[in-house]
Amino acid sequence: MRIEQINIGSRTLLTVNGRKRETGIFKERSEGQIAVCELGLPGDAICNRKYHGGPDQAIYLYSVEDYAWWAEALGQDVPAGTFGENFTTSGQDLCGICVGDVLVSESVTLQVSAPRIPCSTLASRMGDKQFAKKFMKAGRSGAYCRVLETGDVQAGDEYAHRPYDGDRIPLQTFFKEAHSKLSVDQLRRYLAAPIDERTRRDFSRKMAASS
Numbered sequence: 001m002r003i004e005q006i007n008i009g010s011r012t013l014l015t016v017n018g019r020k021r022e023t024g025i026f027k028e029r030s031e032g033q034i035a036v037c038e039l040g041l042p043g044d045a046i047c048n049r050k051y052h053g054g055p056d057q058a059i060y061l062y063s064v065e066d067y068a069w070w071a072e073a074l075g076q077d078v079p080a081g082t083f084g085e086n087f088t089t090s091g092q093d094l095c096g097i098c099v100g101d102v103l104v105s106e107s108v109t110l111q112v113s114a115p116r117i118p119c120s121t122l123a124s125r126m127g128d129k130q131f132a133k134k135f136m137k138a139g140r141s142g143a144y145c146r147v148l149e150t151g152d153v154q155a156g157d158e159y160a161h162r163p164y165d166g167d168r169i170p171l172q173t174f175f176k177e178a179h180s181k182l183s184v185d186q187l188r189r190y191l192a193a194p195i196d197e198r199t200r201r202d203f204s205r206k207m208a209a210s211s
Helices: 064-074 120-126 131-138 171-177 184-190 197-210
Strands: 002-009 014-016 019-023 028-029 033-037 059-061 087-090 102-104 111-116 143-149 152-153 158-160
Touching: 002 120, 002 131, 014 152, 033 087, 059 064, 059 111, 120 131, 131 152
Parallel strands: 059 087
Antiparallel strands: 002 028, 002 087, 014 019, 033 152, 059 143, 102 111, 102 158, 111 143
């Protein structure tokens, strides 16, 4: 996997469902060497900490290959950074990558933790009330990662892919099942994997309720 572009967002007002909200979804290309910390990139705005940010959603990846798919599907150019990713990547299928997979560069180590679930902020960003549904249907979620080893990153950095050696759950499967009614066996499968803490809490409650 190669980092093609690094993106950092400032707090910006956006009208979402008729109300002005602060969001960090509007990312701008950042040049040069950037520090990668346990909680992400310094200066990258996280405005709704209930659903975004934290150690398990420190870095969000979206690929140029997926942007090319969207450009064709929408019939318009969709520039890198539009979906609010920190790293625009190439050379790695982010749909087929699995929870727990590790991405390693010379200075930074990331671990895949979750797919990105679309929300009304993304729909407003795209100027399309139906975009969250379109994003779900497309099945191209991008990848949230936790930072296992902090360091510096810059455009052009290459990352080796080390597959998780446990039960392999593709992000595309996780993405489709995250808000589905899951069986006890399915919940147990996810809870045994290194999924993000927000989903873990949700699935743990569902597991307890089914007991």
